[in-house]
Amino acid sequence: MPKRLPITDRREWYCPKDIEDVYGISRESLRRIMEDAKEQDMPIKTTVLKFRNGSMTTRKRPFVRIQKKSLEAYLEANPGEIEV
Known part of the structure; x- marks a missing residue:
């Protein structure tokens, strides 16, 4: 199992797992939140990290990172949808 940052x-x-631990938002809910944020013209910033060997075929899920600041801005603008 990979080592996670504190x-x-x-x-x-x-990462999505950290968001689940901190905010209690599942991956599916996070996907829906990101779609809603995009529709509201306040997209949540994400990045996809590259694999060390350059291959995308060895993993099912990419290494996705979500910006904390943009996620919190969305959650503050839409109170009541998610309890933080």
């Missing part, structure tokens, strides 16, 4: 307030980017 969750701190100083981190700017979270």
Whole structure:
């Protein structure tokens, strides 16, 4: 199992598992939130990290990181949808 970074307030980017641990938002709910944020013209910033060997065929899920600041801005603009 890969080693995960500790969750701190100083981190700017979270993986979906960290978001589930911190905010209680599942991957499916996160996907829906990201679609809704895009429709509201306040997209949540994400990045997909490259694999060390350059191959995309060895893993089912890519290494996705989500910007904490943009996620929190969306959650503040849409209170009541997700309890933080």
